Amino acid sequence: MAVLTKNIEASVSTLDNGVVVLSERLPGRQSVALSLTLGNGSRDQAADENGFAHLLEHMLFKGSTERDGDALNAAMESLGGTINAFTDRESTVFHGTVLAEDAQEAFVLLSEMLTHPRFDHADLRLEKQVVAQEAAMAAEDLEDWVQERALLEIWGEHPLAWPVLGKASCIRAASRKRIQAYHERVLAESPLIVAAVGDVDHERLCGWVQHAFPEMRRPAPPQNGLPPRFQVGKKNLRRSEARQAHLVWMAPACSVEAEDYLAHVVANAILGGGTASYLFRELRERRGLAYQVFSHLDALRDCGEWSLYVATPEDKAQEAGKAMSEVLTTLLLEGPSSNDMLWAKRSLRIQLLLGQEDAEVRMSRLARQWLYLGRLHSAEQSLQKLELVDAEAVRRVLRKAWEQRLEMSCLPSRRKT
Numbered sequence: 307m308a309v310l311t312k313n314i315e316a317s318v319s320t321l322d323n324g325v326v327v328l329s330e331r332l333p334g335r336q337s338v339a340l341s342l343t344l345g346n347g348s349r350d351q352a353a354d355e356n357g358f359a360h361l362l363e364h365m366l367f368k369g370s371t372e373r374d375g376d377a378l379n380a381a382m383e384s385l386g387g388t389i390n391a392f393t394d395r396e397s398t399v400f401h402g403t404v405l406a407e408d409a410q411e412a413f414v415l416l417s418e419m420l421t422h423p424r425f426d427h428a429d430l431r432l433e434k435q436v437v438a439q440e441a442a443m444a445a446e447d448l449e450d451w452v453q454e455r456a457l458l459e460i461w462g463e464h465p466l467a468w469p470v471l472g473k474a475s476c477i478r479a480a481s482r483k484r485i486q487a488y489h490e491r492v493l494a495e496s497p498l499i500v501a502a503v504g505d506v507d508h509e510r511l512c513g514w515v516q517h518a519f520p521e522m523r524r525p526a527p528p529q530n531g532l533p534p535r536f537q538v539g540k541k542n543l544r545r546s547e548a549r550q551a552h553l554v555w556m557a558p559a560c561s562v563e564a565e566d567y568l569a570h571v572v573a574n575a576i577l578g579g580g581t582a583s584y585l586f587r588e589l590r591e592r593r594g595l596a597y598q599v600f601s602h603l604d605a606l607r608d609c610g611e612w613s614l615y616v617a618t619p620e621d622k623a624q625e626a627g628k629a630m631s632e633v634l635t636t637l638l639l640e641g642p643s644s645n646d647m648l649w650a651k652r653s654l655r656i657q658l659l660l661g662q663e664d665a666e667v668r669m670s671r672l673a674r675q676w677l678y679l680g681r682l683h684s685a686e687q688s689l690q691k692l693e694l695v696d697a698e699a700v701r702r703v704l705r706k707a708w709e710q711r712l713e714m715s716c717l718p719s720r721r722k723t
Contacts, residue, residue, distance in 0.1 A: 315684045316672055317508040324523035327515050328501040328672045328682070329508045332665060337387070338409040338504035339665040341401035342416050343673045345497035345525070349395045349465040354479070356465075357472015358488045360393045361437055361480055366400070367391070368429040371422040375429065381415055389415065393470055396607055397677060398492075403666055406505035410514060413500075417518035423489065425482050434477055435453055441471045446550055448545065449598075452716040453613065456554045459541055460611060461711050464534035495526035501673040503665045533608040537608075541714045548718040551623035552615070555630060555714070557707040559603055559610030562678040567605060568692050569699040570612070570707075574603040575650040576642050576700065577633070578614060584633045589616060595626045607678055612707050620717055627713070635710050641701030655689055 316330040366431035369375040382389045382402075389402035391414065400420060404412045437705050454469055461467035500515050536558040560570050578601025589595045596618045603612050618626040642650070661667040662685050675682050681693075692701050 311494060315574075316682055316683065318676075319508070319512050320683055321512060321516055321519075323516060323519045323520050323521060324498070324525065325515050326497070326499045326507070327512050328499065328676060329506050329511050330503045330668060330672065331508070332504050332668075335504040335665065336406055337403055337665065338405045338406050338412075338502055338506050339669040340412055340416070340502045341399055341500070341669055341673055342420060343400075343499040343501065343531070343677060344398045344420075344492060345396070345499075345677055346398055346492045347394050347396040348468055348470040350492075350496075351465060351468070353465075354476055355484075355488060356468050356476040357437065358480060358485065359398055359492075361477060362435065362485060362489055362492070363391050363393045363398055364433040364437060365425060365430065365485060366419045366423050368426065368433065368632075369418040369424040370418045370586055371424060372408060372418055374424065379418070381411075385412055385415075387412070395466060395470060399673070401666070401669070408502075409502070409506060410510075413511075413514050413518070417514075421493065421518065425486050425489075427482055430480070430482055430485065437472060438474065439475055441477075443471070443476065444469075444471055446547070448548055448716065449615065449617070451545075452543070452552045452714065453615070455541075455543065456556050456613065456712060456714045459539065459552050459714060460532045460537050461554050462537055462556075466534055466606070466609075494523060497525045497677065498523065499667045499673050499676050503669040503672070517600060517673065528706065536609075536611075536710070538710045538712055541712065543714070543716040544719045545716055548716055550718070551618050551620045551626070552716040553618070553623065553627060553630070553711045553714070554716075555614040555711055557612045557711040559612040559707060560605055560703070561607045561608050561610055562674075563607075564605070566703050568608075568688075569695050570603055570605070571654065572647070572650050572692070572695050572708070573642075573700045573704050574601050574612065575654060576646050577601045577637065577704070579650075580653065583637050584637060585614065585616075585630065588633050589626060589629050590616075592618055593625070593629060595622050595629060607623070614634070623715060623717065627715070634704075637701070638705050638708060641704075642697050644697070647695075647697050647700070651692055654715075658685055658692075660686060 316328055319327045351358055369378050385408045387403045387404035391400045400416045402412050458467045502511055560567055585599050589599045596616045599616045601614045616626050
């Protein structure tokens with residue numbers, strides 16, 4: 307028997323098979339945004355499996371025991387919507403947006419891919435090449451590359467530092483047998499959340515899920531569950547591909563479920579989250595040091611990282627670093643003004659409300675809340691909590707984070723004379 311509770315905005319059922327089903331019916335819609343979220347990502351791999359989560363995502367699109375890759379692709383195309391997937395450090399998500407009349411067929415396709423993949427030898431050889439090409443493309447993007455290097459510096463040997471795309475040697479060693487075993491373990495032990503938003507009937511959705519996953523699932527504690535220790539310092543790199551200086555500074559941040567999470571969100575907006583932020587105004591608008599400058603907050607299940615990024619001409623790197631330090635010092639000592647707090651909270655409120663107009667954003671929000679918190683907050687509840695964040699809370703989280711940090715720079719290689 308399913309256990310059903312009602313949230314202000316969404317229906318929540320925990321089925322007998324252990325799958326959590328979340329849905330939200332939006333009047334007047336003709337479409338459904340749908341996702342299957344596995345609580346398994348790159349941090350949940352063993353050392354010799356680095357990249358298996360991402361490779362598995364690729365393999366699931368190569369067909370099922372019911373239909374080959376061509377038939378699967380043709381079925382997806384016939385729906386006329388979008389079906390895709392992504393892997394990050396703590397989850398793997400299969401999602402799509404289709405007409406409501408096609409929602410069941412889309413769910414069948416996604417669940418079939420997840421539960422009955424083909425794992426053809428030839429497909430595996432091809433996808434290993436595709437993943438290698440994807441990794442090569444990522445390595446050519448200096449912004450992505452230097453940020454990955456910064457993660458290695460702050461998290462050391464912890465799996466949170468491992469690239470989501472995977473380690474080349476692990477990908478090359480991935481056999482059909484090992485990928486199958488990895489898939490079986492992930493499917494049996496990882497939390498599974500099905501979320502749908504739009505013209506959707508909750509009871510019908512629960513029926514689809516129960517039929518697709520008939521066996522009882524017993525999620526196990528995540529692998530590599532201990533939080534890592536943040537490592538501070540300074541690191542200077544050079545790369546021949548670089549044409550300018552890339553500065554990445556990182557500080558420890560909070561988890562998603564931390565009490566001061568929203569204080570971090572407000573602080574990030576004020577520090578470098580947009581064109582009204584301190585970093586943007588100082589480095590770009592006042593000094594003309596950089597075209598691209600921002601801060602980014604990444605909150606995870608037991609920790610987080612907070613990064614600053616600036617791309618600037620090599621001869622301006624020292625000045626840019628000094629300007630970044632001055633911005634941080636100002637905020638650490640003086641904190642945000644009342645005007646800063648006003649515009650930041652108003653901007654975040656508008657972003658949340660505009661997101662509520664998008665079914666995919668609503669769907670992702672439901673799945674993410676349940677994955678990390680095991681409960682749901684309505685938009686109104688989130689806005690009430692946001693309103694309670696004050697300048698002292700923002701100053702406190704800024705000080706706690708940025709008084710210890712990693713400062714990394716990547717400069718062009720020196721030319722030989």
